[in-house]
Amino acid sequence: MHSFDQVFTQYQDIVTTGVYGSAIGLIIIGLYAVLLKKNLTKIVIGLSIIDAGIHLLFVAIGYIQGGTAPIFSPGHEGEIQKMVDPVPQALVLTAIVIGFAVTAVALSLVIRLYKHHNTSNIDQIKSLKW
Amino acid sequence: MKKVFVLILLAVVGLYLSNTFNLISFGDNRVGEVVEETTTVSGYYLKETPTKSEVANVVTAIVVNYRGFDTLGEVTVLFLATTGLGSILFRRKEEEEGVERLSKPASSLVSTGSRILFPLVVLLGVYVFIHGHLTPGGGFQGGAIIATGFLLMLISYKNYKVSHSTLGWVESFAGISFVLIGFWGLISSHSFLQNIPQVGELNSLISGGVIPIIYIAVGFKVAAELTGVLDILLNIKPKK
Amino acid sequence: MVISPVHYIAVPLLAAFTMPLIAKVSKELARVIPGLVMMYLSFVSVVLMQQVIQSGPISEVIAGWQAPWGINLMFTPFSGFLATLMSFMGLLIWLYSFNFKKVDFSQSLKYQTLQMMMVTGATGIVLTGDIFNLFVFLEITAITAYSLTAFYRERDGAEAAFKYLLIGSFASVFVLLAIMLLYTQLGTLNMAEIAQKIQAGELSGTMKTTIFALFLIGFGIEAEMFPLNAWAPDAYSQAPGPIGAAFASIVVKAGVYALIRITFTLFDIQGAHMYLIIAGLVTMVIAEVSAVAQTNLKRMLAYSSIGQMGFVLIAFGIGTKEAVFGAIFLMFNHAIIKGLLFMTGSYLTFNDTNKQISSLRGFGKKLPLVSLLFAIGAFAIVGLPPFSGFWSKLYVLTAAGSKEMIMLILIILGVSVVEIIYYFRVVGKLYFSKEENDIEVQKPSINAMIPMVILGLVIVAVGIYPDLVTGFFERATDMLLDKAHYIEVVLTQNVVN
Numbered sequence: 028m029h030s031f032d033q034v035f036t037q038y039q040d041i042v043t044t045g046v047y048g049s050a051i052g053l054i055i056i057g058l059y060a061v062l063l064k065k066n067l068t069k070i071v072i073g074l075s076i077i078d079a080g081i082h083l084l085f086v087a088i089g090y091i092q093g094g095t096a097p098i099f100s101p102g103h104e105g106e107i108q109k110m111v112d113p114v115p116q117a118l119v120l121t122a123i124v125i126g127f128a129v130t131a132v133a134l135s136l137v138i139r140l141y142k143h144h145n146t147s148n149i150d151q152i153k154s155l156k157w
Numbered sequence: 158m159k160k161v162f163v164l165i166l167l168a169v170v171g172l173y174l175s176n177t178f179n180l181i182s183f184g185d186n187r188v189g190e191v192v193e194e195t196t197t198v199s200g201y202y203l204k205e206t207p208t209k210s211e212v213a214n215v216v217t218a219i220v221v222n223y224r225g226f227d228t229l230g231e232v233t234v235l236f237l238a239t240t241g242l243g244s245i246l247f248r249r250k251e252e253e254e255g256v257e258r259l260s261k262p263a264s265s266l267v268s269t270g271s272r273i274l275f276p277l278v279v280l281l282g283v284y285v286f287i288h289g290h291l292t293p294g295g296g297f298q299g300g301a302i303i304a305t306g307f308l309l310m311l312i313s314y315k316n317y318k319v320s321h322s323t324l325g326w327v328e329s330f331a332g333i334s335f336v337l338i339g340f341w342g343l344i345s346s347h348s349f350l351q352n353i354p355q356v357g358e359l360n361s362l363i364s365g366g367v368i369p370i371i372y373i374a375v376g377f378k379v380a381a382e383l384t385g386v387l388d389i390l391l392n393i394k395p396k397k
Numbered sequence: 398m399v400i401s402p403v404h405y406i407a408v409p410l411l412a413a414f415t416m417p418l419i420a421k422v423s424k425e426l427a428r429v430i431p432g433l434v435m436m437y438l439s440f441v442s443v444v445l446m447q448q449v450i451q452s453g454p455i456s457e458v459i460a461g462w463q464a465p466w467g468i469n470l471m472f473t474p475f476s477g478f479l480a481t482l483m484s485f486m487g488l489l490i491w492l493y494s495f496n497f498k499k500v501d502f503s504q505s506l507k508y509q510t511l512q513m514m515m516v517t518g519a520t521g522i523v524l525t526g527d528i529f530n531l532f533v534f535l536e537i538t539a540i541t542a543y544s545l546t547a548f549y550r551e552r553d554g555a556e557a558a559f560k561y562l563l564i565g566s567f568a569s570v571f572v573l574l575a576i577m578l579l580y581t582q583l584g585t586l587n588m589a590e591i592a593q594k595i596q597a598g599e600l601s602g603t604m605k606t607t608i609f610a611l612f613l614i615g616f617g618i619e620a621e622m623f624p625l626n627a628w629a630p631d632a633y634s635q636a637p638g639p640i641g642a643a644f645a646s647i648v649v650k651a652g653v654y655a656l657i658r659i660t661f662t663l664f665d666i667q668g669a670h671m672y673l674i675i676a677g678l679v680t681m682v683i684a685e686v687s688a689v690a691q692t693n694l695k696r697m698l699a700y701s702s703i704g705q706m707g708f709v710l711i712a713f714g715i716g717t718k719e720a721v722f723g724a725i726f727l728m729f730n731h732a733i734i735k736g737l738l739f740m741t742g743s744y745l746t747f748n749d750t751n752k753q754i755s756s757l758r759g760f761g762k763k764l765p766l767v768s769l770l771f772a773i774g775a776f777a778i779v780g781l782p783p784f785s786g787f788w789s790k791l792y793v794l795t796a797a798g799s800k801e802m803i804m805l806i807l808i809i810l811g812v813s814v815v816e817i818i819y820y821f822r823v824v825g826k827l828y829f830s831k832e833e834n835d836i837e838v839q840k841p842s843i844n845a846m847i848p849m850v851i852l853g854l855v856i857v858a859v860g861i862y863p864d865l866v867t868g869f870f871e872r873a874t875d876m877l878l879d880k881a882h883y884i885e886v887v888l889t890q891n892v893v894n
Contacts, residue, residue, distance in 0.1 A: 039183075039184070042183065042184075043179070043182065043183040043184075044179075046183055047175065047178045047179070047183065048175065051171060051174045051175055051178065052171075054171075054174065055167050055170065055171045058167055058170065059163070059167055061563065062163045062166075062167075063159075063160060063163055067559075070563070074563070074566055077566075077570060078570075081570060081573050081574065081577075084178070084574075084577060085573075085577055087183065088181060088183075088577060088580070088581050090183065090184055091184060091185070091186050091188060092184035092185075092186070096293065097203060097214075097215040097216060098213055098214045098215065098216075098291075098292070098293065099206075099207050099213045099214075099215070100213060100291075100292070110188075110203055110215070111188075112188050112199045113199060113202060113203065113215045113216045113219055114198060114199045114202070114219060114580070114586075115577075115580070116216045117216050117219040117220045117224060117227075118227075118529055118576075120216075120220055120295075120297060121220075121227050121228070121230075121231045121529075121533060122573065123297075124231050124234065124235060124297060124379075125231065125234050125533070125536045125569075127235075127238075128234045128235055128237070128238035128536075128540060129238075129536070129539075129540065129562070129566060129569075131238045131242055131386050131390070132238055132241050132242065132245070132540060132543050132544060132562065133559070133562050134390065135241070135242045135245045135246050135389075135390070136245060136543075136547060136555050136558055136559045136562065137559070138246065138390075139245055139246065139547065139555040140555045140556060140559065143555060177578065177604075177607055180603075180604070181578075181581045188584075196584070197584035197585065198465055198466055198584060198585050198586065198587075199584070201466050202466070222460055222462075223460065223462055223466060223467055223468075224467075224468060224529075224530075225459065225460050226406075226459045226460070226468045226530060227468070227529060227530055227533050229406075229410065230521070230530070230533035230534060230536075230537060231533060233410060233413075233514065233537055234533070234536055234537055234540060236413070236414070237511065237514055237537065237540050237541055237544070238540060240507050240510055240511060240544070241507075241511065241540060241541070241543065241544030242544075243507055244504060244507040244508065244511065244544055244548060245544060245547050245548075245555070245558075325417055326418075328414075328417075329414050329415065329417050329418050332410075332413075332414035333411065333414045333415060336407055336410050336411045336414065337411075339407060340407065340411075342460070342461070343401075343403065343407075346461060348457075348458055348459065348460060348461040349403045349407060349459050349460065
């Protein structure tokens with residue numbers, strides 16, 4: 028049975044492309060939803076997907092091959108050299124909460140717009156002209 | 158026409174991002190030397206945390222202590238989201254009567270299951286944020302788990318009420334305690350949010366000084382705020 | 398307890414968390430708290446500014462960890478000046494909006510909290526020395542701005558706020574991507590250390606350009622650079638009056654500060670200055686031309702504000718000491734003058750839901766003091782002596798002249814003529830049109846008059862005697878252009894741990 032390390036070194040290119048590719052793919056899908064969808068809720072979901080892609084990218088760049096979680100649990104104190112980078116994880120924690128807050132405000136605006144204009148189609152809510 | 162234009166733009170953006178990120182090899186050791194001389198910030202954190210701060214979970218130490226100011230900002234962002242939500246949606250007292258959250262009652266499987274699971278979920282959440290400095294987890298994670306428990310109850314029962322005044326008190330107290338701990342550090346050691354009581358050894362529940370206290374306050378605050386947000390969003394009277 | 402820069406952030410936060418509790422005890426007291434906080438912060442500003450003048454920039458570490466491992470706050474002459482400006486403008490805007498929405502108390506409480514936090518967020522952007530912290534404060538400012546834009550129920554606030562939110566989220570995405578890439582290359586998040594490592598050449602050329610471009614787009618959205626400012630006219634015109642003033646004098650300054658800090662202190666790219674000039678020029682021309690076509694007073698002021706920001710970018714782009722001095726002076730003037738224009742404009746169009754300029758006929762007689770102050774603001778922003786706007790324009794044009802950018806001078810003068818056209822159109826309506834007797838006006842209350850009069854007096858005072866402020870701006874200019882000093886103050890600070 029191959030360990031993850033062995034698989035990783037053998038197929039490094041594929042793993043790299045897979046990880047980064049899926050994160051970037053999420054960003055692209057989210058961007059597609061924000062730019063091309065008409066329904067307000069779908070636009071907000073697209074924003075959320077973009078956020079998810081960015082957070083995934085952030086965590087991915089912190090990975091060190093063969094590394095383990097940066098926690099000094101009893102019995103594992105000596106593994107200090109093999110711990111993954113803890114800083115991106117801390118930053119992503121903050122970024123996730125901020126993304127949640129923005130999504131909450133966006134959804135409340137969608138509710139307000141729906142009540143006011145009686146539609147959730149963004150093309151019909153264009154009363155602010157140039 | 159617009160669709161074609163946007164698709165081309167997306168392809169360009171995707172290619173550009175992939176090219177840029179392919180320059181950053183995945184899994185490279187960017188932390189550098191840790192045991193001897195540290196060159197990067199992460200190396201310093203990994204080296205100094207078990208000795209100087211007596212905290213086992215390095216991510217917790219970063220979030221609460223080294224970059225505690227960011228956490229303060231994040232807690233503020235949550236507070237502002239709740240306030241902003243309240244101001245945008247403008248709930249009046251009259252709207253509360255006759256508000257129907259569910260059109261159909263949930264099935265008995267869901268309602269019984271929720272009632273059994275709810276205390277267990279809250280217990281798990283409390284465990285996660287109390288042990289934030291020892292195991293993976295912490296205030297934000299624990300608070301989110303507790304809020305999920307409340308969500309379960311909110312969507313299973315039509316008349317489950319969450320008292321907004323209680324939530325308000327918990328939120329304010331938790332926020333005030335966080336800032337006051339910071340001021341305590343400022344008064345006693347001339348540095349805001351400095352970690353003062355150096356008690357305990359590594360891996361015991363009472364360790365890390367003021368870090369677990371802050372995280373517990375954060376846990377309560379996040380749970381209260383997330384529940385408040387969910388409750389406001391679920392209680393909107395649909396337009397007839 | 399020593400007075401230090403962290404008070405700018407910690408005291409308003411404490412106040413914001415306690416306001417709901419105090420409101421249960423005494424409603425009046427809760428509404429006064431933001432004012433007390435702003436007064437205290439203004440006092441702190443004065444103390445810290447004196448300290449900076451005497452002994453140089455202040456760097457304060459948070460949580461006791463020395464600079465690259467912990468976060469630090471930097472109170473340099475430039476950032477300190479901006480923080481002072483924001484605190485004073487915050488105080489004046491609080492005073493102006495004190496009786497706002499007095500009818501529904503819980504809404505008024507939320508309004509005051511959000512407004513105070515917006516000022517705090519902008520101050521945090523200006524004072525921090527750590528780039529992820531900058532992002533967090535950017536989000537604080539952004540969320541309060543979105544909520545405040547949508548505050549009124551009757552207008553199209555929700556639509557303007559939604560547009561603002563979408564574009565603002567893109568700004569956050571770009572800034573996060575840039576921070577991510579920067580972290581992988583350099584391993585640190587502290588701005589001084591980043592500057593040091595880039596100077597030592599640790600960043601490859603392609604990466605440098607990519608990261609700088611991402612930052613430029615991200616902060617350019619907040620600084621209303623073309624073509625990223627589509628959110629601005631809607632947001633300014635739909636937000637409540639005092640919030641429009643706050644956007645123009647506080648929020649956009651923070652965005653420009655972030656852009657300038659990235660360009661001047663962190664990166665050192667050859668073409669950057671030329672790019673700033675071009676972007677600023679395009680912004681200014683398009684915005685001012687659009688302003689002429691507006692019939693809504695607030696939208697006109699919004700476009701004028703965008704144009705002025707373009708002018709500031711041009712001035713920073715020129716890059717010489719004189720030009721940067723002029724740019725800082727311009728930021729000061731713009732904050733004060735635009736604040737005054739929005740405040741007076743709000744009262745002038747109080748009873749017209751569409752805020753049309755045509756409804757302002759003859760208000761010169763009905764609201765004499767307010768119209769006079771608006772006229773002062775209009776003359777000042779166009780650049781006529783003896784008001785303060787004249788000096789800043791003069792300095793920037795002189796700087797452009799010394800670098801022999803004749804084309805630039807001609808364009809700026811042409812744009813000034815356009816400004817004169819649309820501002821004097823309003824002033825003309827105020828004073829020279831026949832009165833219509835059936836339009837009601839809203840007389841401003843005392844607490845709204847005081848800030849407007851104070852701003853008007855400052856404009857006249859600085860116009861007649863600019864040396865009140867110029868000595869200070871020179872120090873700010875010197876510090877901004879001196880990268881090595883910034884790095885040294887942050888990284889060589891000794892902290893006993």
